[in-house]
Amino acid sequence: MSVKIQAVKGMNDILPGDSDTWQFFEETIREWAASYGYRNIRTPIVEDTSLFVRSIGEVTDIVEKEMYSFEDALNGDKLTLRPEGTASCLRAVIQHNLLHAGPQRLWYMGQMYRHERPQKGRYRQFHQVGIEALGFAGPDIDAELLVMTASLWKRLGLRNIELQLNSLGTSEERARHRDALIRYLEQHQAALDEDGKRRLYTNPLRVLDTKNPALQDICNAAPKLADYLDDASRAHFEGVQALLSACDIEFSINPRLVRGLDYYNLTVFEWVTTELGSQGTVCGGGRYDPLIEQLGGKPTPACGFGMGIERLLLLIQEQGVATPDAAPDVYLVSQGQGIGGYVFQTAEALRASGLKVQQHCGEASFKSQMKKADASGARFAVLIGENEVGAGEVTVKPLLGQGEQQRVKIQQAAALILQ
Ligand code: ATP
Ligand code: MG
Numbered sequence: 001m002s003v004k005i006q007a008v009k010g011m012n013d014i015l016p017g018d019s020d021t022w023q024f025f026e027e028t029i030r031e032w033a034a035s036y037g038y039r040n041i042r043t044p045i046v047e048d049t050s051l052f053v054r055s056i057g058e059v060t061d062i063v064e065k066e067m068y069s070f071e072d073a074l075n076g077d078k079l080t081l082r083p084e085g086t087a088s089c090l091r092a093v094i095q096h097n098l099l100h101a102g103p104q105r106l107w108y109m110g111q112m113y114r115h116e117r118p119q120k121g122r123y124r125q126f127h128q129v130g131i132e133a134l135g136f137a138g139p140d141i142d143a144e145l146l147v148m149t150a151s152l153w154k155r156l157g158l159r160n161i162e163l164q165l166n167s168l169g170t171s172e173e174r175a176r177h178r179d180a181l182i183r184y185l186e187q188h189q190a191a192l193d194e195d196g197k198r199r200l201y202t203n204p205l206r207v208l209d210t211k212n213p214a215l216q217d218i219c220n221a222a223p224k225l226a227d228y229l230d231d232a233s234r235a236h237f238e239g240v241q242a243l244l245s246a247c248d249i250e251f252s253i254n255p256r257l258v259r260g261l262d263y264y265n266l267t268v269f270e271w272v273t274t275e276l277g278s279q280g281t282v283c284g285g286g287r288y289d290p291l292i293e294q295l296g297g298k299p300t301p302a303c304g305f306g307m308g309i310e311r312l313l314l315l316i317q318e319q320g321v322a323t324p325d326a327a328p329d330v331y332l333v334s335q336g337q338g339i340g341g342y343v344f345q346t347a348e349a350l351r352a353s354g355l356k357v358q359q360h361c362g363e364a365s366f367k368s369q370m371k372k373a374d375a376s377g378a379r380f381a382v383l384i385g386e387n388e389v390g391a392g393e394v395t396v397k398p399l400l401g402q403g404e405q406q407r408v409k410i411q412q413a414a415a416l417i418l419q
Contacts, residue, residue: 008124008125009118009124010116010118010123010124010125011123011124011125012123012125018313020323020324020326021313021316021317021323022309022313023326024323024324025156025309025312025313025316026109028152028155028156029107029109029129029152031155032148032151032152032155033107033131036105036144036148037105038105038106038107038131039104039105039106039107040106040107040108041089041092041093041106041107041108042108042110043082043085043088043089043091043092043108044088045081045082045110045111045113046079046080046081046082047079047080047082047087047088047091048077048078048079048080049067049069049078049079049080050078051080051087051088051091051295052067052080052082052083052084052087054087054294054295055086055087055090055263055291055294055295056083056084056087056263057263059199059202059203059206060203060206062083062084062114065115066083066114066115066116067080067081067083067113067114067115068080068081068083068113068114068115068124069081081113082112082113083112083113083114084112084128084130084306085108085110085112085128085130085306086130086132086263086288086291086304086306087295089106089108089130089132089304090132090134090291090292090295090297090302091295093106093134093292093297094292094295094296094297098134099134099135099292099297099298099300102135103133103134103135103136104132104133104134104135105131105132105133105134106131106132106133106134107129107130107131107132108129108130109127109128109129109130109309110127110128111125111126111127112125112126112127112128113125114126119279120276120277120279120314121276121277121279121308121310121311121314122279123310126308126309126310127308127309127310128306128307128308128309129306129307129309130304130305130306130307131145131148131285131304131305132302132303132304133145133302133303133304134292134300134301134302135300135301135302136301136302136303137289137301138236138239139236139237139238139239139240139243139267140239140243141303142236142240142266142267142286142287142303143239143240143243143244143247145285145303145304145305146163146240146244146249146251146269147243147244147247147249149163149271149283149305149307150163150247150249153271156312156316156321157316157319157321157322158312158315158316158319158321159319160273160274160275160319161271161272161273161282161283161315162250162251162252162271162272162273163244163249163250163251163252163269163270163271164251164252164253164254164257164269164270164271164272165237165240165241165251165252165253165254165257165267165268165269166225166253166254166255166256166257166258166267166268166269167225167226167229167233167234167236167237167266167267167268168225168258168259168264168265168266168267168268168286169225169228169229169230169233169265169266170230170233170265170266171265171290173225173228173229173230173233174205174225174228174265176228177205177223177224177225177227177228178204178205180223180228181204181205181207181208181222181223182200182201182204184222184223185200185204185207185218185222186200188218191214191215191218192207192215192218193210193212193214193215195207195210195212196210196212196215205225205258206258207219208222208256208258209256209258211278219256224255225255226255233266236266236267237266237267240267251269254270257269257270259284259285259286263288263290263291263294264286264287264288265286265287265288265289265290266286266287266289267286267287267303268284268285268286268287269284269285269286269305270283270284271283271284271307273315275315275318275319276311276314276315276318279311281308281311282307282308282311282312282315283305283306283307283308284305284306284307285303285304285305285306286303286305287301287302287303288302288303288304289301289302289303325377327356327376327377327378327379328356328357328358328376328377328378329355329356329357329378329379329380329417330350330355330356330357330358330378330379330380330381330382330417331357331358331360331372331373331376331378331380331381331382331399332346332347332350332357332358332359332360332381332382332384333360333366333369333370333373333381333382333383333384334360334369334383334384334385335366335369335384335385336384336385336386336389337386339384339385339386339389342384342389343359343384344359346382346384346394346410346413347359349410349411349414350382350410350413350414350417353411353414353415353418354414354418355414355417355418357382358376358378360372360373373399374399378399379398379399379400379417380396380397380398380399380417381396381397381399382394382395382396382397382413382417383395383396383397383405388407391407392409392410393407393408393409393410394407394408394410394413395407396408396413396416396417
């Protein structure tokens with residue numbers, strides 16, 4: 001016997017027992033995005049490596065150590081499996097000149113790839129839903145994204161996901177803060193860890209994003225970006241907060257929230273739960289006004305977010321959210337010579353009436369077919385034997401609870417089951 005081949009580490013199969021919840025989630029997303037006027041965009045999973053280096057930034061976890069990059073064996077092109085969706089979405093928008101038609105509200109859903117240490121809520125292939133609103137400058141669209149996300153938690157039946165907000169200001173404001181921060185961190189250089197020392201001059205803001213408990217005091221006392229924001233940035237941030245309050249959406253301001261990617265400005269946010277251990281961020285995003293121009297498009301304000309589907313599904317499981325039943329309505333049991341055509345026609349007629357029908361296939365005794373019907377979770381068995389065929393009828397037998405079996409015409413059967 002040859003050796004069994006396993007899936008690649010950190011990349012999961014989604015099997016039928018779990019895919020029911022995935023489909024419930026995906027359908028909820030489609031309806032939700034459409035209800036806010038967002039349209040779907042689909043881009044390739046592979047892009048030029050330079051797209052991600054240019055957008056995400058050289059000095060980020062993703063570009064430094066998490067990308068699946070390779071050379072195309074046929075022509076030597078440098079390619080990367082997408083680690084997130086914003087860069088690809090913007091590349092497509094710019095390439096096809098979509099902004100020519102005005103602002104765009106877009107969404108997508110799909111696999112992302114990051115070479116991380118696999119653990120609960122962290123995988124090497126994972127899935128994100130992404131939303132991007134392009135061409136809107138005001139705080140109202142930032143608020144729309146947050147109101148929208150809050151509504152999604154409700155639609156999914158999720159609780160205890162908290163919103164944290166921060167403003168990263170403009171690049172000039174950040175530069176002034178950065179100078180002050182470097183001066184402050186230099187005074188504490190000896191106490192920093194390896195990452196901290198390495199980032200002190202390359203990306204000092206990210207030093208504050210550390211999860212190292214030994215550095216928390218130093219980080220807490222560091223100069224705050226909020227003190228370096230000018231009036232316009234402050235007004236934008238206050239505008240977002242006022243709209244959230246008007247919509248009764250609770251939030252807290254987390255001055256340490258800087259996000260892992262370089263391209264953000266002004267509003268940034270994360271939705272966080274304490275119910276998934278250290279993988280508690282289920283959604284993160286913000287405004288990235290400079291990015292479209294940086295990728296070769298006309299300067300256009302933009303904001304968006306990505307959410308991790310696996311983490312949300314873990315939360316659905318953790319919180320015991322009831323998801324729709326995937327069992328068939330009907331299990332079709334049949335026995336008799338030459339009745340196959342009648343059985344197929346009946347199954348199709350029941351399906352045409354809106355029922356989910358699982359038809360028994362293969363030779364089996366009546367008793368064993370009934371066992372399969374019970375195991376299928378169907379609410380009804382529909383039985384067909386030679387007598388039924390002669391009369392143009394079927395027998396409808398309730399499987400859950402009491403109820404008598406009845407012999408009826410095919411069309412009546414559907415009505416009976418749908419009651
Ligand atoms: P983290 O700090 O947890 O590594 P991140 O800041 O790298 O998250 P983003 O780039 O903002 O994550 O991606 C948006 C969302 O995608 C995250 O909030 C998370 O829910 C999900 N996500 C990110 N990386 C992974 C992963 N390796 N496996 C599963 N989900 C992920
Ligand atoms: Mg990460």
